[in-house]
Amino acid sequence: MASLSKNKIKYIHSLEQKKIRKEEQVFLAEGPKLVGDLLEHFPCRFLAATSVWLQKHPDIHANEIAEVSQDELSRASLLKTPQQVLAVFEQPRYTLNPEAVHQSLCLALDDIQDPGNLGTIIRLADWFGIEHIICSQNTVDVYNPKTVQATMGGIARVKVHYTSLPDFIRSLGDAPVFGTFLDGKNMYEQPLSATGLIVMGNEGNGIGKEVEALINRKLYIPNYPQGQETSESLNVAIATAVICAEFRRQAAWK
Amino acid sequence: MASLSKNKIKYIHSLEQKKIRKEEQVFLAEGPKLVGDLLEHFPCRFLAATSVWLQKHPDIHANEIAEVSQDELSRASLLKTPQQVLAVFEQPRYTLNPEAVHQSLCLALDDIQDPGNLGTIIRLADWFGIEHIICSQNTVDVYNPKTVQATMGGIARVKVHYTSLPDFIRSLGDAPVFGTFLDGKNMYEQPLSATGLIVMGNEGNGIGKEVEALINRKLYIPNYPQGQETSESLNVAIATAVICAEFRRQAAWK
Incomplete structure (x- = not known):
């Protein structure tokens, strides 16, 4: 586990841009309820969470996990009120059949x-x-x-x-x-x-x-x-x- | 007609605060459709609009009217995309009857x-x-x-x-x-x-x-x-x- 580098924070913020999301084929989600739901459905590239959240979720699968302070989370978050955890997921590919x-x-x-x-x-x-x-x-x-x-x-x-x-x-x-x-x-x-x-x-x-x-x-x-x-x-x-x-x-x- | 003073812009921005709205018993509205609707229902304390909008609405009633440039309107507006007109209306008083x-x-x-x-x-x-x-x-x-x-x-x-x-x-x-x-x-x-x-x-x-x-x-x-x-x-x-x-x-x- 590592704390959040400046580059990582920059990367998270860059996911506000459609162009970057498309290049990387990922998207950002925040908050315990939403991230919890998505972890069951999409591969997780990166997850940053407080120690409290991580202790409650010992079995999560993600390519990279960072334990962060509330302060670090606030710097990374796009929300007005950051909440315990944020994660970067892979975009799913669906086939459209008429x-x-x-x-x-x-x-x-x-x-x-x-x-x-x-x-x-x-x-x-x-x-x-x-x-x-x-x-x-x-x-x-x-x-x-x-x-x-x-x-x-x-x-x-x-x-x-x-x-x-x-x-x-x-x-x-x-x-x-x-x-x-x-x-x-x-x-x-x-x-x-x-x-x-x-x-x-x-x-x-x-x-x-x-x-x-x-x-x-x-x-x-x-x-x-x-x-x-x-x-x-x-x-x-x-x-x-x-x-x-x-x-x-x-x-x-x- | 006058252009917008710095104090006026400050006043408009202050209406984001509930405390000020309550003291003044007013509220802010923006855009031709909304302001047009409200002018038929509430006394208007102040209205700022572009010359184009004002020419189309020669008969409006407001305590004070300012003709403004698009640039001035942008500085006063709370919207991402300011639209032609903004106005400050008096809050109505309604009686609640069970x-x-x-x-x-x-x-x-x-x-x-x-x-x-x-x-x-x-x-x-x-x-x-x-x-x-x-x-x-x-x-x-x-x-x-x-x-x-x-x-x-x-x-x-x-x-x-x-x-x-x-x-x-x-x-x-x-x-x-x-x-x-x-x-x-x-x-x-x-x-x-x-x-x-x-x-x-x-x-x-x-x-x-x-x-x-x-x-x-x-x-x-x-x-x-x-x-x-x-x-x-x-x-x-x-x-x-x-x-x-x-x-x-x-x-x-x-």
């Missing part, structure tokens, strides 16, 4: 920009038993540290893929592809299938034109009371949750 | 800590036609600039109150008071009323013991498939949305 959309309910994200929104969506996908999220190439990086933290461990179970969304949707044949639009049909009055793809759009601009043309089931989340003056939209993570909940309610409790 | 809970659906928040979560909850309350949110005294301040921004204008319509939650709930008599718990009843299998109070708990600790004892309808949001390994919780704003959506679905589309 069959997933024929056999289960999947999510597609068209240019989601906010790291927190992506992380929150991964967390709720985990809750609603959605295993695959297909992101457009311009969607924010899933290994952004803010995204990883917001998943609260969901990133260990939900597989996030990046690809051309229009090409992917075209490869699906006649699978149901859902999206929400102001002129869509009230989702409470539509039969919602247990398989298919739900597309969610960018925070400011919604679903792009090319993807919109490929959506064959247009839905609408009704506000309440309908037609009332309201803020004209829901946050994208909130909208995703409300839609996924309705799909699952219809599948299991209708 | 009758609201007997006549409509209301939300209660027990020590929500994250400003973004509170803002997102206000935005979705607006969407779901919830007019009153009753917060415990330790809930984050609704006039925190991050909260105000995240409401996306919902703060103009949703009335947020701070009070002792246990005392308030005791004053409600036999009104239905809902909360989510792991040992609650599946919300899809319960009749949900169109009036009453839905209590949501702190991000880390959930609903406090004193408040829990006053809840007379314990609910559970089922995950999917039920009993599957998942992250053990939803973000509080996500959970609030899923619950509110189900209350409104049952009221309007069951």
Whole structure:
């Protein structure tokens, strides 16, 4: 065990940059709950923790382990309130098979920009038993540290893929592809299938034109009371949750 | 019209502090959409905008208006990407009447800590036609600039109150008071009323013991498939949305 060199701290901070994460094929995670979850799923390249944490976890596997003081941890951490342990994990490689959309309910994200929104969506996908999220190439990086933290461990179970969304949707044949639009049909009055793809759009601009043309089931989340003056939209993570909940309610409790 | 003095910029930045906001009874909002919404609802003490924005809005009412360069706006703004206009509004004063809970659906928040979560909850309350949110005294301040921004204008319509939650709930008599718990009843299998109070708990600790004892309808949001390994919780704003959506679905589309 070694303490943290300046170079190591520099390396950890450099993982805020997508370019470095991509070159190194790694990502950073912090905190006992999250790191504990991820250690069961991904190879760990490096782990730094307080002696208290290390004593509680004598059997961890990592290429390199450093016992650090709270002060050293604070210097390395990207969080406002550092917590006992941080670790660098290898990025997993997943294969994207269009069959997933024929056999289960999947999510597609068209240019989601906010790291927190992506992380929150991964967390709720985990809750609603959605295993695959297909992101457009311009969607924010899933290994952004803010995204990883917001998943609260969901990133260990939900597989996030990046690809051309229009090409992917075209490869699906006649699978149901859902999206929400102001002129869509009230989702409470539509039969919602247990398989298919739900597309969610960018925070400011919604679903792009090319993807919109490929959506064959247009839905609408009704506000309440309908037609009332309201803020004209829901946050994208909130909208995703409300839609996924309705799909699952219809599948299991209708 | 005057440009921005150093003192004015200092004043704007000081509104990040709850103490100053409380003394001055004001709050800060930024961006054309949000400021435009709020100008219709709250007296404006001070507004700073680019000449382009001001030319488009010749009829605004504010005690003081400053035409500023993009550069000056950037120095005053609390946002990463400043947008055309910022304004200081007077805090509204609302009266809290327990009758609201007997006549409509209301939300209660027990020590929500994250400003973004509170803002997102206000935005979705607006969407779901919830007019009153009753917060415990330790809930984050609704006039925190991050909260105000995240409401996306919902703060103009949703009335947020701070009070002792246990005392308030005791004053409600036999009104239905809902909360989510792991040992609650599946919300899809319960009749949900169109009036009453839905209590949501702190991000880390959930609903406090004193408040829990006053809840007379314990609910559970089922995950999917039920009993599957998942992250053990939803973000509080996500959970609030899923619950509110189900209350409104049952009221309007069951």
